Amino acid sequence: MNESKRDQLIDAYLAGMDHGDKDSLRDAFASDIVHEHPVRNVNGIDDLVVFKVDEQPPQETEHEVSRRIHAPEASVVQGRKVGTVEGEPIDVQFCDVYEFNADESAITKLSVYVRE
DSSP states (O other), X not given: OOHHHHHHHHHHHHHHHHHTOHHHHHHHEEEEEEEEOSSOOEESHHHHHIIIIITSOSEXXXXXXEEEEXXXXXXXXXXXXXXXXXXXXXXXXXXXXXXXXXXXXXXXXXXXXXXX
8 A cells, every 4th residue: 555646636736726727637547447436426527627626616626635544445634625616615524435456546435524
């Protein structure tokens, strides 16, 4: 398990979310990514990018990570998403569970849990 490689992929995903950067998202995930989300589940990188960037309302947010736990089978990241969505303040707690391919060069599954 390479925690540094995992953290780089996780950070690329979170930064991509905060900046609406489709390239960062594409670089972090496998093409056949499985994404489980409270709003809906998504399969495949193209659908993930549409869901995470194109379908989101205007927002200025930052993911603040407070905890990372790495285990051989997955990594868990806990934190808050803070900022504004459509001009309204938000402060949402999240816990993401990440799974990786064998060489840890891409995220293959992401399960998102949120509490508002």
